Amino acid sequence: MRHCISPTQDVVDNNREMDSENDSEIASVSSFQEGEEIEAEVKTEAFENQTIWNQTREIMMFTGPATGLWLCGPLMSLIDTAVIGQGSSIELAALGPGTVVCDYISYVFMFLSVATSNLVATSLARRDNNEVQHQISILLFVGLACGILMFLFTRYFGSWALTAFTGPKNVHIVPAANTYVQIRGYAWPAVIVGWVAQSASLGMKDSWGPLKALAVSSILNGVGDVVLCSFLGYGIAGAAWATMVSQVVAAYMMIEALNKKGYNAYAFSVPTLNELLKIVGLAAPVFVTMMSKVVFYSLIIYFATSMGTYSVAAHQVMIQTYSMCTVWGEPLSQTAQSFMPELIYGVNRSLAKARTLLKSLVMVGATLGLVLGVIGTCVPWLYPNLFTPDQNVVREMHKVLLPYFMALAITSSTHSLEGTLMAGRDLKFLSLSMTGCLSFGALVLMLVSGRGCGLAGCWYALVGFQWSRFFLALQRLLSPDGILYSENLSRYKIEKLKDS
Template identity: 75%
Template sequence: MDDTGPATVVCDYLCYTFMFLSVATSNLVATSLARRDKDEVQHQISILLFIGLACGVMMMVFTRLFGSWALTAFTGAKNAEIVPAANTYVQIRGLAWPAVLIGWVAQSASLGMKDSWGPLKALTVASAINGIGDVVLCTFLGYGIAGAAWATMVSQIVAAYMMMDALNKKGYSAFSLCVPSPSELLTIFGLAAPVFITMMSKVLFYTLLVYFATSMGTSVIAAHQVMLQTYTMSTVWGEPLSQTAQSFMPELLFGINRNLPKARMLLKSLVIIGATLGIVVGTIGTAIPWLFPGIFTQDKVVTFEMHKVIIPYFLALSITPSTHSLEGTLLAGRDLRYISLSMTGCFAVGGLVLMLLSNGGFGLRGCWYALVGFQWARFSLALIRLLSRNGVLHSEDTSRYAEKVKAA
């Protein structure tokens, strides 16, 4: 775990910084479909596929040249001995970068068309390949961390191909690339930049979380890795709520048959589902490390550290699905300036609280309560905006939002 932990986090967080491609694709496709313009949809998909490929190649080169440096900066000089093995994992995973980002564009285009079955099949097959590959390569063939990396890399390439194939079956070409014009690039940048800032704020906060935990000793690092990885796996269950909002809201907000009451009803349903899902996933996610810590470790000290953060773990996890539904609605409504500013504010304040609690001797528990504050602040700020009479769900004056949609 000590080798794969930092390597996995570096790969996943680098990946997360390109979520703006996924969000931009869902938004642009859903908005164009709301206007029933198929040619425009194909053109935007082709442009975003090109951008995804270009970013993927760039990141593959970056990983090749600076992977070891990034790991060293992340783990710190005290943990230099784990960098070589971790770098092996990062280098292998890096080979899949172009496929990963192209696959994201194809997946998000399908979701923007309200097709979740194709991406679901791709993710199911990829998960199976990854799981079986891990067992065969690591357990039976003894390839260790390299085997885990190859299993993940192959699963990502297969998932990308299946997502592109699903898009082709809907009558669009996922193998058609188009170089964007300067004006198109500027339009996409206008949409992607606030989303990128939002994603980077999240990534930087979680990076700080790991950084402060890393300075607290081996047992704390191990406990934090277990809890953070199970937390990350659990938060994935809330992502479909964000995608649902981004797929269905544009039609209700900007489509030919605009209907704000229906949009508000949809959001209410998503928040209720999110609250229910949060309690269920939070309870299950909390129960596993609490009742069955032996699944992760036999070390009593590590288990003790894990149990210290059970309460903040639940509080942070339970609100996450509802937050996804609110932020997905803000993204669908193109209220990008607000969401980027609010997320930047959450990062700035959350980072300060995290530093104060860590330096104040509150240990790992302090780090996780900082995460609770970060998650609940995101929820509160998004909710306040959407309940506002000037928000996209209530205001009949759509000029500021419609201009953004028209430009896109």
């Protein structure tokens, strides 16, 4: 940037001076790149040579700011659940299918986040700001198009989807759920565009800008819920308006954060067919993985909904507190994806040190899982009135405390393992294993539901789903042919994508 010349400046055409300047510029860039590489190598080497305890401390410091990004989304739904639960058990039950349409389906578009972070980071590595701007523009257009399609879907097919999801026994909760879905549907374009802007900032290694935006939106959502629901009595509609407005505000703040970095986040470009294929090809394995999770959690809510109002209301409380706890383990996956590639593919690659780092990540995940399991279980056990005064709902909540703890305790360690698989580019195995876990979990759900095992049976199916993911990922990483032991890594390398 120091050598840029504005179009209005006069340029003196002196070959010797230009040659000299170019030589010095090349030397400057070369020394700058070498300095960057040396600095990165020193940091990596310092991290590699640390003890497990020091690595653990560094991991915790690295994941701290990123944790807030994962907490804000579930926090909004948890606030809705707590406020609505104080007023009506029917509206609390209606939040179950309502959040499936508004929250779980949104994870289908998580591939846009992955593609944005990857493409922006790659373009920045080439120091090509024009390419960064182009990538942001086309991804913002794709996000806007997806948001408009989802708005139209909820507008014209939302009621039909909710009726099909809840079944004939719970038709009475469809009007409340549809009210919630229709209001939040207005935010769909902003939600997905905001995801793209957030991922672009993360690709630029800026986590504080998105964190500020989500913190403001969470506070706005909480205040709006209390005012609209508790004081003005708007019920589930008030909760939906509060969440919708907070999501729009968050998207605006994320876009402004990109503009402050010198990029035009209001410039939308229509991508070519090759560019679309490039985005889809990059994110396809992650798409399959996320879809498997979305489908399984949706199936749990589907089977819980067929058990009656009290069961689905209890499940809504438990699944929201569960989601609030599990996101604390997500930054461990990000840590693995940040530090592992250098140890697996770098110039000074060391699989032994990669295995040591994995051990540190799993230790942090196991400790975090136990702490979250204890705290997460004690809240609905000892303080259920925070969510609902209905004792029928409370009794259903207490029936699932044991499987709730078992599923929550292993989740953070699973994130560490799956993040390592992503860092090692073993994406095909990750998507296939997740599909297998989905099939196994769906089969267990059908069996326990057919035998009348109640809500507890659904949660034991979740236990099987989570522990299966853990053991499959662990077995893959400990295998002699795995990415942490095999010297032949050519089969894990991603082919270079063709330029559009």
